[in-house]
Structures are given as structure tokens and as C-alpha cells.
Amino acid sequence: MSTETKKEEPTTTTTTTTTTEATAEIVVDAKEEEEEHGDDAVAVTKMLKECAMDSVVLYSDRCEVTRVVEHEFDAPGLYDICIEGMPQSMQKDSLRVSGGVGNATVLEVSMKTRVDPNAEAKTLPEDVKAKKEEVERIRAKLSELEVQNEALQASMKWLEAWSVDVANTPPSQAKTPKDGGVPFLSEDYIANVRNFTKFYAEEQERLATQDAALKEEMGKTKEELARASMALDQATRRMNATHVVSIAVVSLQVSKAGKAAFHLVYRCRGCSWSSKYDLRVGDEKKVEVTYFGAVVNSTGETWDNTRLTLSTAEPAAGGEPPELETAKVSFVPLPVVEKKESRFKAKRMMKSNACDEMMCECECAMLPDDSLMAQEEEAPMEVFVAETKRGMTSCSFDIPRRTTIESDGEAHKVTIAVVPDIESKIEYLLLPRLHDAVYMKAVCKNPCDFCFLQGPSNVFVDGSFVAKCPMEYTAAGQEFSFFLGPDKDLRVVYRTPSSVADKKGIVFKNNLDTFVGEIRVKNNKDTEVKLTIQDQLPKSTSSEVTVTLVEPAIPQTPNVTIEERNLITWNKTISAGQTEVFPIRFTVEYPKDKKVTYSW
Numbered sequence: 001m002s003t004e005t006k007k008e009e010p011t012t013t014t015t016t017t018t019t020t021e022a023t024a025e026i027v028v029d030a031k032e033e034e035e036e037h038g039d040d041a042v043a044v045t046k047m048l049k050e051c052a053m054d055s056v057v058l059y060s061d062r063c064e065v066t067r068v069v070e071h072e073f074d075a076p077g078l079y080d081i082c083i084e085g086m087p088q089s090m091q092k093d094s095l096r097v098s099g100g101v102g103n104a105t106v107l108e109v110s111m112k113t114r115v116d117p118n119a120e121a122k123t124l125p126e127d128v129k130a131k132k133e134e135v136e137r138i139r140a141k142l143s144e145l146e147v148q149n150e151a152l153q154a155s156m157k158w159l160e161a162w163s164v165d166v167a168n169t170p171p172s173q174a175k176t177p178k179d180g181g182v183p184f185l186s187e188d189y190i191a192n193v194r195n196f197t198k199f200y201a202e203e204q205e206r207l208a209t210q211d212a213a214l215k216e217e218m219g220k221t222k223e224e225l226a227r228a229s230m231a232l233d234q235a236t237r238r239m240n241a242t243h244v245v246s247i248a249v250v251s252l253q254v255s256k257a258g259k260a261a262f263h264l265v266y267r268c269r270g271c272s273w274s275s276k277y278d279l280r281v282g283d284e285k286k287v288e289v290t291y292f293g294a295v296v297n298s299t300g301e302t303w304d305n306t307r308l309t310l311s312t313a314e315p316a317a318g319g320e321p322p323e324l325e326t327a328k329v330s331f332v333p334l335p336v337v338e339k340k341e342s343r344f345k346a347k348r349m350m351k352s353n354a355c356d357e358m359m360c361e362c363e364c365a366m367l368p369d370d371s372l373m374a375q376e377e378e379a380p381m382e383v384f385v386a387e388t389k390r391g392m393t394s395c396s397f398d399i400p401r402r403t404t405i406e407s408d409g410e411a412h413k414v415t416i417a418v419v420p421d422i423e424s425k426i427e428y429l430l431l432p433r434l435h436d437a438v439y440m441k442a443v444c445k446n447p448c449d450f451c452f453l454q455g456p457s458n459v460f461v462d463g464s465f466v467a468k469c470p471m472e473y474t475a476a477g478q479e480f481s482f483f484l485g486p487d488k489d490l491r492v493v494y495r496t497p498s499s500v501a502d503k504k505g506i507v508f509k510n511n512l513d514t515f516v517g518e519i520r521v522k523n524n525k526d527t528e529v530k531l532t533i534q535d536q537l538p539k540s541t542s543s544e545v546t547v548t549l550v551e552p553a554i555p556q557t558p559n560v561t562i563e564e565r566n567l568i569t570w571n572k573t574i575s576a577g578q579t580e581v582f583p584i585r586f587t588v589e590y591p592k593d594k595k596v597t598y599s600w
Contacts, residue, residue, distance in 0.1 A: 041078040041251065044071060048085035048301070051264065055307040057396070058295060060314060062091075063271045065303075066098070069250070070261040073104070079252045086111070086246035087268055087300045094267035095248055102260025108251040113244050131232040138225045145218045152214060156207050163200050270298040273310050275455030276413070277471050279442075279482055282462065287422040287444050291452070293397070294411040303405045310416065312453065313394035395450045419448060428487065428531045432494035432519050433600065437486035438531070444481070446474045457482060490529065493520040497584050512589045513596075519582040523574040530573050537586060538598060539566040544591055551585035 051067040278290040387398040397416045424442045452474040459467040466485040474480040497517030552560045559571045
């Protein structure tokens, strides 16, 4: 089958061709459809489900579907192959014909729609109206909250400006006793200052509490609006989909009677795939990586018995770099008073954030017996793995057998690759301020000629599920790591740094607090371990406060560094059966007329 472009004088048409950049479509009545083909073209109607699905190439946010269209032509002439039931998620400008066999030439490929008078609406207009009213109600509520937020922000700025005015009041305005006034530092003056300070603190706390509550309510309202808008959009789409039928029209010039076939190719949104992994570590510290693809199909059509390819290409990214905008400099806006959190809450949040960053969200929890049995390795069996093809900027994975994936919005798991016997080295991480357990970490190198995409991983050690952790993007030949949970053979005793010597009073120019702590680690294993320890050194937020690390001395002490987040980091190899002690000592110096607070 050959293809050619049909050249005609410009006329008004009811179809849209794929050669135009902007796609337009019109709705025609069922009776008008027969007249549209003209006297010289024979209309052949086929349902999309009758056209076998050949392949689906799935990207991160869309897919390309290829179907096989076949027909037995009785005589030569002009034919319009009308394929009804094209999915609503289809990108209209993506329709094309690729290849084919038979004595026919492709003249034109276009799209049109028609109203189906026999369709029963799955969503009534009343339901759409109710959802639209709900969206308007939530929008009105959000507008009211935004007005309240503006008034609250103005009150907070006024309070802050007032406190600045009070603090800047010059002492010369106070009358002296000779003038019949009261002393500047009289009891009444101090009481007034104390009362204003108390009023300011209470009012600031009240406004900050209202601000936090209002922001939380605004956030919930925005989420509620997003859900309601999505429900309205889906209801409108369902209502329209039941009345409107999308039709792909392929115009052919048949030169000889007989059978002809061609590939109909189009792209759809509403689908995606993401990476998932099973990481299994055995006795010899060999790692087996099972690479899965979680496929989600919400396109509205079932991918029935098709060849599936998962691609790492990103069509939405575009082929051109973005334009570099002009850099600007401007004045810093006035500060906004934020809500002050309690020390307990701040401490808890800090620990939570530290866990997320330093331990890669390692979730190490023993499962119940029945769940553990379900996660254990079963007898080995043959696994179909994908064929990998590398391109210039991406790679694709061809699933080796045909598969059927329903359009149900659920994740369907397909195996991409099984990579056995990856060499690993085990390292250990200790964060004593957060937990007294030493966590094992496996460090491996990607031996494949394709990358590991970002995705969640299940970690198994000796056949038992132990943890969940994320797999970061890893190119071919690069290292990746994951945690295996705590190792009970390493015992830790942590003495939190506490103040042991304070120098205060009139004799000393500044206050000097001295903190002393200790980390003690015993290796009960029969092999040496490479251990990394991280602990916090308070970071000053003022030029008047000086924090000095006394022990360990840096750079005199080998294998000890201070990271950018002000974390003391030890890298130490501990021999089998040995105990190592890591002392900590630092001082905090600050003006004697001020107090400091510590947030660990």
C-alpha cells in the first residue's frame, strides 16, 4: 500500500486532516454522514473494537496505540474507511496511517464526530449542574477566606510596627523628678514595659495561631476545590462521551479488488508507567534486582492482547531548551510573623526531617507472621524479561509476551528485567541522637546497559522482607545504595552532650557554656565493619553567638569532617570484637546580658 497527498482547491470541509497543525472538528448528523462521502467514494464503517490492537508504546504520561485495519474490497475505486468509537482521550492531531499491504493508496486521514441519538446518558445534566454549583460554592468560600487572610496579615504587620515604635521611643522623653515627673527606670515604668511585653507576646501568639488555622483551612479548601473541579470535569466528559461518537476516516484509492490492510496509529492521554523494584540480598552479599513496570491505563479503551513497550522517552519535554529570562534585583519585602511552635513540636519535626534525609526514609518494621510468610521467597521459576533497546536519548523495554490491560485506573505489574549476582559492599550508618541502632547499607553498581529509573523498592534479606526505601535514578555504571535495616550485632551507648561548665557573672565579659558527650560502639561481629557516624553541632544564628568544636579537633583528627548542615561526621573501621569511643566537646559563647536556647 502506498500513500500520497491529495491536492485540491481550498474548499469548506467537514473533516480535518492530519497535515494541518491546528485540528478542528465538527459534529454531523447521522443522515448527513452518507451525503458527506460524495457520489464517488464508498463508505465502509468499522467499529474500533473490530480492529485488532497490534502494539502499545507507553510513555510516562501518554501512549501510542497501533491497530490493524483490514478490509476485502469488491472492486477498485475510492473508499472512505470510517472507524467509529475512537477513545475520548485520543489526541486528535496524532492520527496517522503507518505502512500497509494491498493494492491501495492512502489519500487522506482525518477525524470527525457525530451525535448518537440512541445513546443513553450515563451522567444526567442535573448531576453536572449540581457539581457545578458545588464548585461555585467552594470558590466563594475560598474567596472569603482570602479576604480574612488579608485582614489578618494587616493586623500582624500593624502589631509588629507598633512594637518597633515602642522600642525606638527615646529615653529623653521621660521626665526627671526635678520636673515633677517620675524616674525613667521607676517601678511604674518597668511595670508598663512588662505589661506591654506580655500584651505583645499574647497578641502575637493569638494572631499566629489564627494565621496557622486560616492557612490550614485555606489549604483544605483548595484541595476540596480541586476534587470538586475534577469531579465536574469527569461528569461533563462522561455526559458528552455518551452523545458524541469520534470517527477516524481513512480515504483510499483502491486499484484492484482484493484484501488490503494498514496500521492506524494514534496517541492517548490518561495512562502512565512507573518503576518499582525488589532488591534481594543473599548470604554472599550478592544482590538481585527485579525491575518492574507499574502500568496504569485510564484511556477508556482496553489494551487487548497487545505487544507492550515501556519507553523512558519524554515527549512532553519538547526538543528545544526553554528561554532564559532576565534576572532582577529588588528590595526584600517586609517580614511576616510566623507561628511559633513549641520546643517539643519543633524537636519532633526536626527529628522526623532528619530521618527522612539521612536514612532515605528507611522503614524497618517487622511484619506479622502471616504477612511475613506472604513476603518470603518461593521456589524459583522462569520469568519473562523485557528486551531492552537503547536510543540516542532514551531506552525502551519490549515486554516479551502479549498482554491485556483493562482501562480501570489500577496499577498492573509487568517484569522488565531480573539482574542477578550484583556485587555489593556493606556499609553502616549511625545517627545516635535519633536512634541507637546501626543501619546497614548496601552499595552496588548498576551493571546493565540501561538506567534504573526513580521508584519505590522492597528490600529482602535472606528471603525475608525487611524494609522499604526509594531507588534513585541510576545511570548505567553508576552506584546506587539502599538500607537493609538495623544490625543488632553492633551495640551503641550514647551520652548526649550536656552542659558541664558555665562561666557567668560580672567577672566574665561573655557567658561560656561547655558541652561534653560521648558515643561508644562495640562490634560483636566476627568481621570488621566500616562505620559512618553523624551527630549535630549547634549552628549559630547570630553573629553574637560563637560555637566552637573542641573535640574532635578538625582537621587534626583523621577521618572526621564537618558537613554543610553542621553535622560532625566520623568515618571509622572497627575491627571484630573491638570497642571504639568517640568523644564530643564544644563551647557556646554569647553576651552575658542575653540568654540562648537550643533546638536539637
